[in-house]
Amino acid sequence: MQENNAKGTDISTLGEFGLIKHLTKNIKLKHESSNVGVGDDAAVIDCKNKKTVVTTDLLVEGIHFDLMYTPLRHLGYKAIVVNVSDVYAMNAEPKQVTVSLAISKRFTLEAIDEIYEGINMACEKYNVDLVGGDTTSSLTGLCISVTAIGEADEDQIAYRSGAKANDLICVSGNLGAAYAGLQLLDREKRIFENNPEIQPDLTGHDYILERQLKPEARKDIFESLQDAKIVPTAMIDVSDGLSSELFHICEDSKVGCQIYEEKIPIDYETHKMAEELNMNYSVFALNGGEDYELLFTVPLDKFDAIEEMEDVKVIGHITNESKGKYLVTRDGVEIELQAQGWNPIKED
Amino acid sequence: MQENNAKGTDISTLGEFGLIKHLTKNIKLKHESSNVGVGDDAAVIDCKNKKTVVTTDLLVEGIHFDLMYTPLRHLGYKAIVVNVSDVYAMNAEPKQVTVSLAISKRFTLEAIDEIYEGINMACEKYNVDLVGGDTTSSLTGLCISVTAIGEADEDQIAYRSGAKANDLICVSGNLGAAYAGLQLLDREKRIFENNPEIQPDLTGHDYILERQLKPEARKDIFESLQDAKIVPTAMIDVSDGLSSELFHICEDSKVGCQIYEEKIPIDYETHKMAEELNMNYSVFALNGGEDYELLFTVPLDKFDAIEEMEDVKVIGHITNESKGKYLVTRDGVEIELQAQGWNPIKED
Incomplete structure (x- = not known):
């Protein structure tokens, strides 16, 4: 079982912008369609002739995960996976994600880095670009909100509504x-x-x-x-x-x-x-x-x-x-x- | 000052799917580009020849708002506004939003309806379609995560990086x-x-x-x-x-x-x-x-x-x-x- 209150760097020493810089400094965009990632008011995506699919999921401490037995790295990984899974379920290819994090003071910079290690690992594995997000504090639990964006040709999209008798x-x-x-x-x-x-x-x-x-x-x-x-x-x-x-x-x-x-x-x-x-x-x-x-x-x-x-x-x-x-x-x-x-x- | 624990319908009587149905039953999509809204694994958007801009913000109780003096209707409204504002800041036109909500048991169905009234009012005012989201519970505070999607011609986008001396x-x-x-x-x-x-x-x-x-x-x-x-x-x-x-x-x-x-x-x-x-x-x-x-x-x-x-x-x-x-x-x-x-x- 894991302890999350290990000694480490207090995030307040960085401030919001410092933290964002720290978390995003190594991001490299992989897709041509990811025109602009983090660092402006919004990310810019070029979807050309494809359809864009968008899905979002919110993971809340105590409801979707228990930090007593969930390693932070795995949590970050899972937050991405559950969203790209929804994109695949449309028969579309995930391309971009945004990640918003609400963290309480009990999290050190090292703890947040662990969450992001998992996020980055999943982005690598599923070949998606992290193009934006929001980092804020929380008075209580940890909260991760991810939005995934994917693309597909119109005639490739699989909805829930097309099943026919005998399928x-x-x-x-x-x-x-x-x-x-x-x-x-x-x-x-x-x-x-x-x-x-x-x-x-x-x-x-x-x-x-x-x-x-x-x-x-x-x-x-x-x-x-x-x-x-x-x-x-x-x-x-x-x-x-x-x-x-x-x-x-x-x-x-x-x-x-x-x-x-x-x-x-x-x-x-x-x-x-x-x-x-x-x-x-x-x-x-x-x-x-x-x-x-x-x-x-x-x-x-x-x-x-x-x-x-x-x-x-x-x-x-x-x-x-x-x-x-x-x-x-x-x-x-x-x-x-x-x-x-x-x-x-x-x-x- | 406002009380949020007024008597009302316990949300557990509806269950997750019942709640989603209740909240989405009146949604009408306004934009041609909003091909598919809530109800599948992801929303489907057609961005044709435009660039897509994406931005996300997470509002957390006690950090971004105090329910002691924030009417829920205004809170829902503000959650949309802060995101479409980021889209305008790119000189782009907001078209779609997704909304994720984490709510504790102290919220009644009527309270959630109030939040959504504000959300819908803002969607109407700013002419955006609510195309997806996630509704879950929270052990503690209320948490609203919104992602806004907009479009712009490539040569219309305004970044933070283009200011020149004498501007x-x-x-x-x-x-x-x-x-x-x-x-x-x-x-x-x-x-x-x-x-x-x-x-x-x-x-x-x-x-x-x-x-x-x-x-x-x-x-x-x-x-x-x-x-x-x-x-x-x-x-x-x-x-x-x-x-x-x-x-x-x-x-x-x-x-x-x-x-x-x-x-x-x-x-x-x-x-x-x-x-x-x-x-x-x-x-x-x-x-x-x-x-x-x-x-x-x-x-x-x-x-x-x-x-x-x-x-x-x-x-x-x-x-x-x-x-x-x-x-x-x-x-x-x-x-x-x-x-x-x-x-x-x-x-x-």
Whole structure:
């Protein structure tokens, strides 16, 4: 477990402009379309003949992350990933991001540098330019707001609304792992809080921990789809759980769906964690969140192309709206899906 | 003074998706370039042959606003204004905004509706489309993050870096009024806290209160410049005080400046407030913040055109860098300018 109040440089010694200079001095713009980055009233972008897609996400301490077990570097990385994931979910290519940070006095310059290391690492990995932002203080928690901008040709954009009856429902990677990682971290935190002598036992859970703390967006799947010249009829990223995302696609496309429990890809570690906690691993996939996998639909005739695609599974098909939204369990029982995604508007 | 814990609808009764639906149900897109607004993973914008400018600002409770005296409607309005002001400062036309909101449980649905009323009012006034956002909860304070997107022809964009020696320094409206309003509100808040029996006395201060609580961006000046076919050599909006903004222009343009205290436009109410508080009103203009006026430079031969422009004053001229940055006081004394803008990275 991590301490964030280590000794270091007090940020008030730099002032706002000094801090901005410090944080932006090494930024190099990678894209021709990023005409002007930080340093003026606004960034300037040249989108030429493409469409621009824009998405934004706000991460709040205590709601989206717990600094007791979230390394700051990973937090910065994740803040970028969750936004570029939304751009890929439009079948568009992320190009620019802006980052706003509200930080309390307990953060040292070194702590902020760690957040930015993660941000820069993700910008490098996903080939996006950091073109602007805002840095301010907060009386209480840490708050990170990211806006991602991407581009796509008009006929390449995948909305949530284009799924048709008989389309195949496909998902990348595996589901529920990030939620399994969160369950583990919460359990170990409670144990640690009750008895600080007991060190957290996280061995053998590397995969689910990484899925929770340092998730990746599916740039590779976006590229595979480009290579295969497939434009999904509908696409969304799995941030609130499979069930909730299927609801979005079905409602926006005015269709129903049928998915098969046995086809939902779930990692061995997710299985194991669910077992340890006496929970159903399918629930992790259906109602957990933060997988950042891509869920998409394609016409039936793309079946062979999808079968050849690495790390993509067909988990069911789209039906007429009147058929409803169903999960067929391992025992062959049809259960109506519930849209109970991960809810950041907490009730407690 | 205002209470924010009035009875009303608990937002947890709606859930995240219900809340989003509620908040977005009446949005109508005004611009052809706003292809797709809220409701998918990202918004889609068509910028055709124009350049896109992007700017973002994060407003944090207790740092940028005090809910004890800030009506929520005004807060929503201001959150949009401060961002479109940055777009005008690029000499670009704002077209779209995204809004992210982090709200604690103490906010009712009616309170959030009030914030959005202000947001929608500003979107209407400045003719921008609300195309996306994120709504989440916060364990503590309210947090509003806005990203504004605008467009401009390449040769129309005004950076901070183009000012040349002998250019005229111009400013719109008047300066220091928002800071005067803040001083008044802080004084009355302290009186109220010490003795809740005493009602705040805000009469006769309407103008400075409005400048603080419900500022406007200078759409009209942007339009006047277009009409006069003037592209400023440099432009910035006054958010951190005149002195700080002049520093930005001078440093980015590698020039010096000379401005005249007697030419700085200051409203009568600002004067009066400074007097009441035994402070120098020029300090309000130089080091106060949140004026959202436009500060810009134009070549000397535009003098007549600027003189004809409504609500714009010439306050000095650009000099060679070696001459430094000076204010000539009423008594003819030259004082070196200090870049002590309003600093949201507080030291206390």
